[in-house]
Amino acid sequence: MLDFSFCHINEIMMRRRSLRKELLAAEGLKDLRVAVLGGSTTNELVNFLELLLLSSGFRPAFYQSEYGRFYEDAVQDSQELIDFTPDLVYIHTSCRNVRLAPPIGCTEAQFNESVGRELGTFLEIWNSLERNIGCQVIQSNFETPPYAILGNMDAVAYGGLSRFLMQMNVAFAQEAAKRPKLIMQDVHGISARLGVQNWFDWNRYWNYKLLLTAEANLEVARSLTSIVRAMYGKSRKVLVLDLDNTLWGGVIGDDGVERIQIGRETPVAEAYTAFQEYCLSLRNRGVLLAVCSKNTEGIAKLGFEHPSSILKLEDISCFKANWDPKHENIHEIASELNLGVDSFVFVDDNPAERAIVQAQLPQVAVPDVGSDVSRFAEIIERGRYFEPIALSKEDLERAALYADNSRRDAFKQTFANYGEYLDSLEMVAEIDHFKPWYLERIAQLTNKTNQFNLTTRRYTLAEMEAISSDPRYIALYGKLSDRFGDNGLISIVLGRRELDALHMDLWLMSCRVLKRDMEVAMLDAVVERSLSAGIRRILGYYVPTPKNGMVADFYPKLGFEPHVNENPELPERATVWKLDPANYKRKNQHIRVTEYANA
């Protein structure tokens, strides 16, 4: 089957019907009713869209307005459209559909009035669709006009069509931000990337009122498909990266960390740096990064300690460096992250590795990135794998978190002592037994926390589910919010009861809430529950890993006493600590603790 994100348009056009039949034969396709309201002829666009949606697991049925009747179909004569019961309405308009562009010599007031009136047409359309159908609406914004009558001033003067369309696009964006059911398709950006010279086809427009080139229609269809995938939760979530000659130049095992190419010293090093920056920007908007490299783990990790490395080890959610086949490692990454491989994109400069992963795991997206790092990002972008339709709550919180942390740091400087600072944060923690709706986050945090993690035990979602209803366990989660924001669920403590002892199988916390006394509040909760369960001793374990040195003296700091290692299964270097809950005094002074409230 063709990879529709990358294949040549001629291949699609010459084989469209046979490809369609092939794709229609697949099982488990999801029915999707798509209404296309066009300002120009949309058949070719719909043909492409049908193939692309089919290849994404949808079986689309289409309604197309008569040429140019997007307004009438939506507002005046909409019964046929209503009867079609679309899941999605796409309004495909262009600069040719603008009716009220202001005259060349117009004033600012006339300009604003024109924008308001033109926008009014679209408001009517969106309001009518919302009222009569209520489904998701995708609206294309405007490409740059084919001619700039005023030259460069066309983008400045109130009478310039370029200026007018820019303002319309801003107005569209403001409406889309306000309306949850309106999604903007950035045709302005799509057409710019293809080139406006390759966008309009005037021959076809005068002949058939078909405004765009076939190439442009294919790009519109590709972009629409990625939006639809995002609407149905099919956007990809994980970027799996090779290391040598992918994230840095050279082979770290042969060349040594001091000789790999990263930084600003050579053009090649700069290109790898730029690619790492691209990966980091994906991570910062919620895409998880994983490493899958044929390397010795200890040596591979040194690459991230290179002073010029943009990516740090903590940016990598799952790290696999060994000599096993990559598809096996990708399988393991998927189970550790608790995500399907159909949400993975694999990037490797080595065509042989790409080929084996693609063959063994066909659900993984494996773009042919070639071997030139300067093109990697552009090629990954063309696949439109990570399309969001909204920055999800989680994404936004993740992004906001970094902002919150910097505000907290600035705030900290104004206090005489640390306790006063902690009090001023007005922290509220929710600490309680595992709840079903948090289990996914609990499993995710358990499997990605490496630093503040006493035992680094990993548990699957199913295991956590079983534990949450097993009476032998004291299984607590902690959430923490403060005056600057909600940090979300950031700590997990798992105690397993045997007779009168509680074994702390797991104690971990996200580093985003370090030094906030959250661990003390968690201990208070563990002790309180231990006492009511008749537990006489709490046994804490520290199992050293290369990453968790920061918690080596966690238990003694909390008042635990050294204890002999009675468990032969524990590694030799592990330490064991004991606390008598009866002699424990509450330690938390700065956090108000609540239990889960069904508010």
Place this chain on the structure above:
Amino acid sequence: MPNLTPDSVLAELQPIFQEALDNPALAVTRSSSASDTPSWDSVAHIEIIEMVERHFKVRFDLGELQDLKTVGDLVDLTIRKAQR
């Protein structure tokens, strides 16, 4: 494209017509036209022209497209444009 003849162009047009008109058994002749060929409607016509232009790497002018009546006209126009 070198050595285009009316026969070779007509032969190369067959798979294009078969695809656009969704009929693998179709064989058009020089005298075939939209009115006597099933499924050759305006939508299919757009597809045919687009595919012919891509296959022979030619671009037809607006006026030339307007004058096309039969497959033979299309063959002759294609040869004329390709030789330029």
